[in-house]
Amino acid sequence: MTGAELSFAVFTALALGGALVALFETSVVRSAFAMFGTFLGVAGLYLTLGADFLAMTQVLIYAGGIMVLYLFGLMLTKPSPHERNLRRIGLAAALAGALAILLLVQLFTGEHAGMPAPENLPAPEPTAEAIGLAFLRADSWLFAFEFASVLLLATLVGAVYIARRRPEPRAEELS
């Protein structure tokens, strides 16, 4: 067993194990923590594929940022140990499952099927510079990327404005 195979096994086990625990665990907070394991495992898989920038972004954004937001939201809601009811989301679950299967079939039989085996991959090299240069090319998607982030920012500001509790008018202002 080579080092690459060993790390592939460890990270796959982490990703799949975390996903299974997140699915079958009845406590929502515990599911969220299991998802943290999945995020780390996926980041590790990116790393074994030589995508170092993507792996670290995955850890920074998903494992460190979005997880904290999830947990923050879950802890602010009313806690009860067995709050998940899977029957109520049966149709949605079936749809999502069908979509996932379709995606997998497409991945293995579609036009992009036949990904190179790990040992045939080129040696990993730093990707940060290549990603940065690709962004600066004239035909890049930089404008669309920045436009999407401005749109998200506007959405955030709007959400804060709607959610903010307006101060009660004071007595002297009413009179």
Place this chain on the structure above:
Amino acid sequence: MYELLLSTAIALAVVLAFITVAAMFFVYAERKVAGWIQHRVGPNRTGGFAGWAQSIADSIKLLLKEDLILRGADRRLFQLAPAVVMASAFALFVVLPFGPGLIVADVDLGVFLILAIASVTTIGVIMAGWGSYNKWSVYGAMREAAQVASYEIPLGLSLMPPILYFGTFSLKAATEAQTGSFGMGWYLFSDAFWIAIPSFLLFFVAALAENKRAPFDLPEAESELVAGFHTEYSGIRFSFFFLEEYAAMFVFSAVGAALWLGGWNFPGIHLLEPGSTLLLVLATASFVLKAFFLVFIMMWVRWTVPRLRIDQVMTLGYKYLTPLSMAMALIAAGWEYVKHLGAQA
């Protein structure tokens, strides 16, 4: 394969030994510094001279203490949390350039890796707070989540000026770029010193908040939350949180030293033969001393400045540090562009 595993194991053992010894030293130093600042003596009995063995005695006591888990606690999360916190603190050391050739893994994205892994520590703290089955712990965890999520932005952006200046994320490459002609080509003394000084101050404040050091130690504010997220921990599990705090202090001080204070470079490094043992020893000592000095300043701040309120912490983070660090990154990028234009003309 086995050689790889063996060399990794040796490197990790060295890092572990360094973290443990440095943390023991920092605990002793913190108590002494606190004593001096408050006109006390500090620990002065254990071991005879100036109480030097106090930390060793404390560690033995912590190892022998009973490991308590509350009956209502979420056992698995409670047990996993110190491991997550400790493992992330441990992983941070991997990319620190202690000296020429003295680095566990020269990752191309070193600074980025440190930011990413430091954010994982937060998950461990939240896990500890939630698993403890104690409302003070949950309050501490919530504060940690809110505080760290907001200070990650100024921390990351305050690192942009040196990254732009050196054009690399690697701490080793940044250190090598600061040798200069006399070993003094530090970023703080470069042509961009007027950006370097304010960005260093920003970085330092954001690092204090990210490490939940006073005056930002809201997650464990003892006057309000008993001990915050680690209220229910005892013995060795408690000591993991303790170890993590001091390890993270050292790591962020070391990043500051590597990016702004020239890393292992010191005046006169050009006189020594490259690759000689003397150079290696002096360079490593210079790096560690710089980092220790910044840790000392962190302690100094802790015993001087009163703790902020949680709303003040959030205001400082979002309304002052975030816009300031954004402006700093923009100005630094503009300055690099101006220099680029000047070089072309």
